[in-house]
Amino acid sequence: MIRRFTCGALTLVFLLCLSACTRSGSRTADEFPREETLRIGIAWGEPNTFNPLHPAPSWPVQQEHTVVYQTLFYFDPEKGTLLPQLGSALRSFPDRMEVDLHEAARWHDGRPVTARDVAYTFNHLYRINPGFPAWQYLSSVDVLDAAAERPRTVAFRFRAKDPNPLMVQHWLTLNAILPQHIWEPLLAAAKGDFNELLKYKADQNPIGSGPYRLHSYSAEKIVAERFDAYWGNAARHGGKLPAPRFLIAPIYKSNDHYSLALQQGRIDAANTFIPRIWLKARKGVRAWFDEPPYFPPACMPTAFINHLRAPLNDVRFRRAMAFAINYDDIRELAVSGYSVPHEPGFILPFGVEKRYFNAEDAKTFGTRFDPERARQELAAGGYRPVFRDGELIELRNAAGERVPTLFIQCPAGWSDWESMIRIMVRGMRTVGIDVREQFVDSTAYYRALPLGDFDLIIATPSPVPSPAEPWARFDFVLNSRDWAPAGERMFTNMGRFNKPGSPEYVPRFDELLARIPIVTDEAERAALYRELNRLCMELQPAIPLVYRPKAFYEFNEKVWAGFPTAANPYLPPTVPSQGAGTLMLWHLRPAGSPPP
Amino acid sequence: MKLLRHLLRSPGFVVGALLLLATLLLAFLPPLLLELDTSRRVGLAYVPPTAGRWLGTDHLGLDMFALLVSGLRSSLYVGFLAGIVATVLGTLIGVYGGYKGGWIDDVLTACTNLFLVIPSLIVLILLSGSLQEGRSLTLIALFIGCTTWTWSARAVRAQAASLRSRDHVALARINGYGTLGIVCLHILPYLLSYLFMVFILQTASGILTESVISMLGLGPYDTVSLGNLLNQAIRNEALSDGAWWAFFPPMVLITVIAFALYVLNTSMEGVFNPRLRK
Numbered sequence: 026m027i028r029r030f031t032c033g034a035l036t037l038v039f040l041l042c043l044s045a046c047t048r049s050g051s052r053t054a055d056e057f058p059r060e061e062t063l064r065i066g067i068a069w070g071e072p073n074t075f076n077p078l079h080p081a082p083s084w085p086v087q088q089e090h091t092v093v094y095q096t097l098f099y100f101d102p103e104k105g106t107l108l109p110q111l112g113s114a115l116r117s118f119p120d121r122m123e124v125d126l127h128e129a130a131r132w133h134d135g136r137p138v139t140a141r142d143v144a145y146t147f148n149h150l151y152r153i154n155p156g157f158p159a160w161q162y163l164s165s166v167d168v169l170d171a172a173a174e175r176p177r178t179v180a181f182r183f184r185a186k187d188p189n190p191l192m193v194q195h196w197l198t199l200n201a202i203l204p205q206h207i208w209e210p211l212l213a214a215a216k217g218d219f220n221e222l223l224k225y226k227a228d229q230n231p232i233g234s235g236p237y238r239l240h241s242y243s244a245e246k247i248v249a250e251r252f253d254a255y256w257g258n259a260a261r262h263g264g265k266l267p268a269p270r271f272l273i274a275p276i277y278k279s280n281d282h283y284s285l286a287l288q289q290g291r292i293d294a295a296n297t298f299i300p301r302i303w304l305k306a307r308k309g310v311r312a313w314f315d316e317p318p319y320f321p322p323a324c325m326p327t328a329f330i331n332h333l334r335a336p337l338n339d340v341r342f343r344r345a346m347a348f349a350i351n352y353d354d355i356r357e358l359a360v361s362g363y364s365v366p367h368e369p370g371f372i373l374p375f376g377v378e379k380r381y382f383n384a385e386d387a388k389t390f391g392t393r394f395d396p397e398r399a400r401q402e403l404a405a406g407g408y409r410p411v412f413r414d415g416e417l418i419e420l421r422n423a424a425g426e427r428v429p430t431l432f433i434q435c436p437a438g439w440s441d442w443e444s445m446i447r448i449m450v451r452g453m454r455t456v457g458i459d460v461r462e463q464f465v466d467s468t469a470y471y472r473a474l475p476l477g478d479f480d481l482i483i484a485t486p487s488p489v490p491s492p493a494e495p496w497a498r499f500d501f502v503l504n505s506r507d508w509a510p511a512g513e514r515m516f517t518n519m520g521r522f523n524k525p526g527s528p529e530y531v532p533r534f535d536e537l538l539a540r541i542p543i544v545t546d547e548a549e550r551a552a553l554y555r556e557l558n559r560l561c562m563e564l565q566p567a568i569p570l571v572y573r574p575k576a577f578y579e580f581n582e583k584v585w586a587g588f589p590t591a592a593n594p595y596l597p598p599t600v601p602s603q604g605a606g607t608l609m610l611w612h613l614r615p616a617g618s619p620p621p
Numbered sequence: 622m623k624l625l626r627h628l629l630r631s632p633g634f635v636v637g638a639l640l641l642l643a644t645l646l647l648a649f650l651p652p653l654l655l656e657l658d659t660s661r662r663v664g665l666a667y668v669p670p671t672a673g674r675w676l677g678t679d680h681l682g683l684d685m686f687a688l689l690v691s692g693l694r695s696s697l698y699v700g701f702l703a704g705i706v707a708t709v710l711g712t713l714i715g716v717y718g719g720y721k722g723g724w725i726d727d728v729l730t731a732c733t734n735l736f737l738v739i740p741s742l743i744v745l746i747l748l749s750g751s752l753q754e755g756r757s758l759t760l761i762a763l764f765i766g767c768t769t770w771t772w773s774a775r776a777v778r779a780q781a782a783s784l785r786s787r788d789h790v791a792l793a794r795i796n797g798y799g800t801l802g803i804v805c806l807h808i809l810p811y812l813l814s815y816l817f818m819v820f821i822l823q824t825a826s827g828i829l830t831e832s833v834i835s836m837l838g839l840g841p842y843d844t845v846s847l848g849n850l851l852n853q854a855i856r857n858e859a860l861s862d863g864a865w866w867a868f869f870p871p872m873v874l875i876t877v878i879a880f881a882l883y884v885l886n887t888s889m890e891g892v893f894n895p896r897l898r899k
Contacts, residue, residue, distance in 0.1 A: 281855060281856060300857055354682070358682050444681060
């Protein structure tokens with residue numbers, strides 16, 4: 026009996042010890058006092074790597090997030106301007122851009138950030154990284170004051186063939202600068218093999234230049250701790266420290282989990298889709314605006330069409346699909362009205378892009394919800410739907426053959442996109458187009474997208490705030506620069522539109538895409554955009570569905586106050602680790618304390 | 622008739638039968654009397670119930686009552702089909718093994734035990750998850766039936782094994798009946814009441830299993846079912862938004878159907894089983 030009891034007690038102790046052991050130096054809850062911790066709903070899935078060169082690293086290292094690694098500039102999408110980060114000045118020339126680094130910029134280990142670090146990062150790390158296409162626009166990155174003890178000026182020279190200052194600016198706001206003294210030995214150890222370099226997880230005291238350092242991580246959360254010796258505190262913020270000592274990104278599985286956590290005050294800010302946010306206001310959840318559309322719309326989720334598959338390569342069929350979609354339903358139901366009414370084409374009819382939008386063209390050439398026009402387009406293309414008892418049975422083409430059922434794909438669990446697809450399917454089946462929903466695991470989605478393994482797939486062109494818009498959006502949908510057959514990877518134009526050399530090839534698209542970035546005359550640029558948008562509306566390479574923010578931005582002021590809003594727009598609406606939203610960390614204050 | 626009188630004297634049977642009848646009426650009567658459309662938007666998302674729309678709308682502005690009726694029919698279809706598959710499969714294996722005995726029985730029992738220890742829900746989740754497209758109600762029902770036949774096989778086998786040594790079976794064998802004839806004419810008739818109870822339980826289990834799979838988002842996504850309605854309610858935050866009409870009615874219906882079928886089974890056992898008969 027005593028022996029059995031002893032065995033039981035020992036087993037219990039062993040299990041308790043086991044449960045106490047967690048990965049990578051994580052602490053107990055008390056070691057992250059709530060009043061010193063800002064909890065952000067931003068991390069999806071268990072952390073895999075913190076290597077900033079990886080195509081999909083975990084928070085806080087992914088593109089746009091600048092609390093550990095910093096870029097040269099922030100982009101403020103509300104004002105369309107660049108804000109200084111590691112860079113302090115930007116000068117534009119016809120053939121290059123020159124950037125001055127801030128003289129105080131330092132790495133976490135105290136060494137100065139120099140122009141050599143910038144040149145090394147671009148010339149050696151991003152150059153061999155297939156996931157960073159910045160080198161499509163660059164011919165060289167040079168240190169201009171190489172003889173100086175601490176060189177601070179770097180030149181980004183454009184490619185002579187198709188110079189594109191818009192995209193170079195874009196990459197200056199997105200590509201993190203890495204310390205040469207850390208990454209050069211790592212690259213040497215990997216023998217220059219980029220895939221080998223990607224195996225480095227960068228999770229043990231990584232050296233960056235930002236205001237926080239990676240502290241610990243587990244399957245439940247990722248923790249970043251304030252780096253009090255951050256150079257920018259003195260140089261940019263008058264000696265002030267960021268208010269939260271810890272940033273924690275708890276890991277949840279889906280939008281509704283984040284929504285619940287935000288309502289309960291378990292997280293302070295999030296960038297996930299939360300439906301009907303006005304109903305959550307009573308629990309303290311707020312967004313940029315306190316009334317519709319609640320978020321500033323800035324991008325357009327789009328249905329990409331696989332142009333290599335019949336009948337999707339038929340413009341009449343594509344336009345029939347576009348006419349069959351009820352865009353108002355998508356706006357009101359799928360995205361909870363977080364959008365203004367939809368207009369055809371790829372130019373936003375509001376904000377800084379409004380000057381390029383032509384309402385007359387949209388009315389003449391655009392596709393709006395019109396089931397009768399959809400039926401007419403189908404009939405004109407020789408398509409004949411077969412209905413029985415009001416239910417679509419099949420669709421036959423002009424040759425009398427059955428058109429196979431088409432599938433519209435998106436990741437399972439992305440509830441707003443799922444709803445969009447359900448509305449699309451409903452509209453298309455009503456007019457006789459045989460389509461169905463296809464909700465797949467997110468890994469399968471990200472594999473299918475670049476390989477072109479889909480009929481239709483939802484994606485957001487130019488998904489991050491960029492000074493290159495709307496050009497970047499058109500480029501994402503249309504460019505045939507790196508055209509690759511299905512099965513090979515394409516990171517833009519995944520629908521394989523406008524194959525060079527094919528009978529359907531329209532060279533004007535590529536001419537316009539090459540011309541717009543170098544035009545300086547605003548009237549000419551507007552005319553070129555108008556022509557490009559008109560061509561898109563006529564040929565329907567993809568179907569823009571709705572406007573939505575680049576990233577959602579919600580917060581709850583139960584623990585922290587001072588989040589920017591439309592009434593107090595001191596920073597753009599992004600969570601406080603993303604882009605210029607990072608600067609919010611110096612402005613937040615404990616809830617209940619008086620505003621400065 | 623005597624059996625029916627016995628059954629009707631059981632309050633459990635009457636309650637179960639009435640509840641089942643009510644759900645069947647709810648599934649099949651409204652489409653004959655009302656114009657129910659599960660694809661036409663009738664309002665904004667999660668509009669509360671009104672006199673015109675008895676159960677308001679779902680997250681896509683569709684009539685929730687129409688969705689509920691359609692979902693109920695789908696769930697009943699899956700349940701009955703899964704019940705038929707599981708009962709037929711289990712009966713074939715159980716009766717044959719129980720009657721034949723010897724190494725055939727050993728092999729079939731070993732197979733049944735092997736399938737029994739595999740957690741069927743996990744297998745179902747893996748199977749459903751691996752099918753990216755083409756998940757249909759029929760396929761889900763077949764999956765459920767093919768993974769839940771084991772305990773009916775075990776139960777039927779025990780009954781068949783006890784019948785094997787009965788005199789009338791020995792007489793049939795002496796009279797030259799083959800295995801098929803003996804099983805069909807001299808064993809199965811004795812098991813009919815038992816098989817009916819097994820079928821009822823398998824149906825209830827099929828409905829519950831489909832609801833679980835669909836609620837996890839692994840059901841057919843181009844069809845409405847009670848589990849799918851719950852899944853959509855969870856995904857689209859009906860609970861936190863207080864839209865009870867999106868999740869409460871399907872939840873109640875699943876509970877009522879499962880309860881009705883279990884009560885029917887229990888009360889029938891009380892009548893059919895001589896040891897339990899009062």
